[in-house]
Amino acid sequence: xxxxxxxxxxxxxxxxxxxxxxxxxxxxxxxxxxxxxxxxxxxxxxxxxxxxxxxxxxxxxxxxxxxxxxxxxxxxxxxxxxxxxxxxxxxxxxxxxxxxxxxxxxxxxxxxxxxxxxxxxxxxxxxxxxxxxxxxxxxxxxxxxxxxxxxxxxxxxxxxxxxxxxxxxxxxxxxxxxxxxxxxxxxxxxxxxxxxxxxxxxxxxxxxxxxxxxxxxxxxxxxxxxxxxxxxxxxxxxxxxxxxxxxxxxxxxxxxxxxxxxxxxxxxxxxxxxxxxxxxxxxxxxxxxxxxxxxxxxxxxxxxxxxxxxxxxxxxxxxxxxxxxxxxxxxxxxxxxxxxxxxxxxxxxxxxxxxxxxxxxxxxxxxxxxxxxxxxxxxxxx
Amino acid sequence: xxxxxxxxxxxxxxxxxxxxxxxxxxxxxxxxxxxxxxxxxxxxxxxxxxxxxxxxxxxxxxxxxxxxxxxxxxxxxxxxxxxxxxxxxxxxxxxxxxxxxxxxxxxxxxxxxxxxxxxxxxxxxxxxxxxxxxxxxxxxxxxxxxxxxxxxxxxxxxxxxxxxxxxxxxxxxxxxxxxxxxxxxxxxxxxxxxxxxxxxxxxxxxxxxxx
Numbered sequence: 120x121x122x123x124x125x126x127x128x129x130x131x132x133x134x135x136x137x138x139x140x141x142x143x144x145x146x147x148x149x150x151x152x153x154x155x156x157x158x159x160x161x162x163x164x165x166x167x168x169x170x171x172x173x174x175x176x177x178x179x180x181x182x183x184x185x186x187x188x189x190x191x192x193x194x195x196x197x198x199x200x201x202x203x204x205x206x207x208x209x210x211x212x213x214x215x216x217x218x219x220x221x222x223x224x225x226x227x228x229x230x231x232x233x234x235x236x237x238x239x240x241x242x243x244x245x246x247x248x249x250x251x252x253x254x255x256x257x258x259x260x261x262x263x264x265x266x267x268x269x270x271x272x273x274x275x276x277x278x279x280x281x282x283x284x285x286x287x288x289x290x291x292x293x294x295x296x297x298x299x300x301x302x303x304x305x306x307x308x309x310x311x312x313x314x315x316x317x318x319x320x321x322x323x324x325x326x327x328x329x330x331x332x333x334x335x336x337x338x339x340x341x342x343x344x345x346x347x348x349x350x351x352x353x354x355x356x357x358x359x360x361x362x363x364x365x366x367x368x369x370x371x372x373x374x375x376x377x378x379x380x381x382x383x384x385x386x387x388x389x390x391x392x393x394x395x396x397x398x399x400x401x402x403x404x405x406x407x408x409x410x411x412x413x414x415x416x417x418x419x420x421x422x423x424x425x426x427x428x429x430x431x432x433x434x435x436x437x438x439x440x441x442x443x444x445x446x447x448x449x450x451x452x453x454x455x456x457x458x459x460x461x462x463x464x465x466x467x468x469x470x471x472x473x474x475x476x477x478x479x480x481x482x483x484x485x486x487x488x489x490x491x492x493x494x495x496x497x498x499x500x501x
Numbered sequence: 502x503x504x505x506x507x508x509x510x511x512x513x514x515x516x517x518x519x520x521x522x523x524x525x526x527x528x529x530x531x532x533x534x535x536x537x538x539x540x541x542x543x544x545x546x547x548x549x550x551x552x553x554x555x556x557x558x559x560x561x562x563x564x565x566x567x568x569x570x571x572x573x574x575x576x577x578x579x580x581x582x583x584x585x586x587x588x589x590x591x592x593x594x595x596x597x598x599x600x601x602x603x604x605x606x607x608x609x610x611x612x613x614x615x616x617x618x619x620x621x622x623x624x625x626x627x628x629x630x631x632x633x634x635x636x637x638x639x640x641x642x643x644x645x646x647x648x649x650x651x652x653x654x655x656x657x658x659x660x661x662x663x664x665x666x667x668x669x670x671x672x673x674x675x676x677x678x679x680x681x682x683x684x685x686x687x688x689x690x691x692x693x694x695x696x697x698x699x700x701x702x703x704x705x706x707x708x709x710x711x712x
Contacts, residue, residue, distance in 0.1 A: 433565070452572060456552070456582040464572045465561045486565050493568035
């Protein structure tokens with residue numbers, strides 16, 4: 120148990136936007152009032168403020184990156200293998216911050232929060248948010264924490280989108296960004312998967328136009344999660360993990376109950392997801408992903424869109440990721456090189472598909488830790 | 502730091518020659534940058550801005566550890582990430598013989614670089630010639646330690662061959678620095694026979710003024 124007590128962390132809340140002037144302006148034109156940001160910090164900020172690292176979570180992540188809230192927690196944070204004392208993102212060297220995105224359902228203001236105007240849950244009255252809105256909220260947290268400049272912003276998948284948005288929106292506020300398994304604009308294929316996932320939720324009678332009662336079955340969200348989960352794996356990893364193995368049955372049952380291990384696995388993942396995730400949040404966050412295209416404001420010219428960026432980049436993709444394929448990272452890298460930005464890029468050889476960004480801890484971890492060390496040394500003029 | 506990097510590169514006389522050619526404060530593209538030691542040395546000693554291209558994941562990781570900018574790329578493809586003359590110098594050190602089409606790569610090198618420094622193992626060296634002549638077998642030397650069937654060096658050439666290719670591609674040879682054992686006079690006088698290695702400084706003809 121000593122390992123579990125070593126890295127105890129506490130979730131914190133930062134509330135802003137009570138007044139008209141302080142409210143968070145959104146891309147859709149609306150304003151969000153009384154915005155809460157759930158966040159966690161690990162390690163200590165150096166007196167010169169040079170060692171702050173912001174971790175940006177993916178679609179279903181939260182502020183709890185590593186460690187445990189209590190020694191009895193069954194599982195540590197979602198990136199515990201990567202982040203912690205002595206780990207690749209070493210919290211004994213870096214001051215690490217992670218916050219739940221707005222629109223989420225793990226502490227930050229989202230559809231499940233109380234609408235201050237009505238005293239009831241927002242549910243589908245929550246405004247449609249974008250990745251840029253999430254980033255603007257994180258910027259407010261940065262000010263609250265009195266951080267002048269990030270040493271680095273690190274994020275996989277949707278977290279990588281936020282990192283890119285940060286780099287062009289607040290170019291002065293970071294030394295580097297590490298976008299992992301991500302894209303500068305969501306592909307039509309990914310938009311298509313999001314659409315089908317949302318359709319499953321929107322057509323679920325139990326969802327009740329967003330006003331579903333908790334504890335009831337949520338077939339829509341579960342189906343959306345199963346579909347998404349397939350896109351996070353690869354053909355090879357599924358062969359490896361499940362093959363054509365049967366589960367809970369010795370032979371085909373000649374009906375439509377789950378026979379195969381892969382079916383059983385998806386069913387389990389889908390059901391478990393409904394226990395911790397809000398169906399409405401799922402709608403809003405996938406929509407934010409769909410709308411993500413940093414080249415849009417530059418008429419589709421990615422290099423032009425990236426011109427404001429000043430920081431160093433470490434871009435990472437994974438060879439078997441077909442949701443955010445390497446070619447999309449290569450597009451990003453080419454656009455950065457066209458701007459003569461300082462960029463490093465590696466397409467890590469992996470069979471894990473999109474999930475590799477959580478699983479290739481050794482390779483990815485070494486790259487990130489070496490990159491961060493060099494950035495910190497550069498800041499300190501060594 | 503600089504001493505450590507120089508130690509790492511001590512076994513590569515061609516690299517030391519190249520580092521003398523490349524002027525300070527310029528932008529350098531290193532094709533096949535390995536562990537990034539050369540670019541790091543140039544950054545430290547000459548304040549260059551470097552970018553390395555590397556195919557091997559292991560070497561990319563070493564380069565990131567060294568602290569240079571390195572991009573995963575295959576030199577058998579065009580250098581389409583780089584605009585014309587967007588680098589002051591392109592470095593091709595002992596890499597040309599490993600690519601599928603050295604002629605295509607050279608054309609790209611003088612397109613993206615105002616100048617380039619290219620080094621390669623001279624297959625016309627007396628040792629390789631002697632082995633082929635006397636043994637009738639593909640030469641295996643300190644510089645060329647592989648067997649013919651497992652060598653990455655699929656396009657070996659002599660100094661004379663390289664000059665001829667430059668002529669065909671309309672590439673100007675600015676400098677030619679043959680490297681023999683112990684700075685031998687013979688290598689300077691008869692490079693194609695006595696230089697084990699050679700460094701060329703080149704640029705595309707006409708479009709860029711030579712010194």
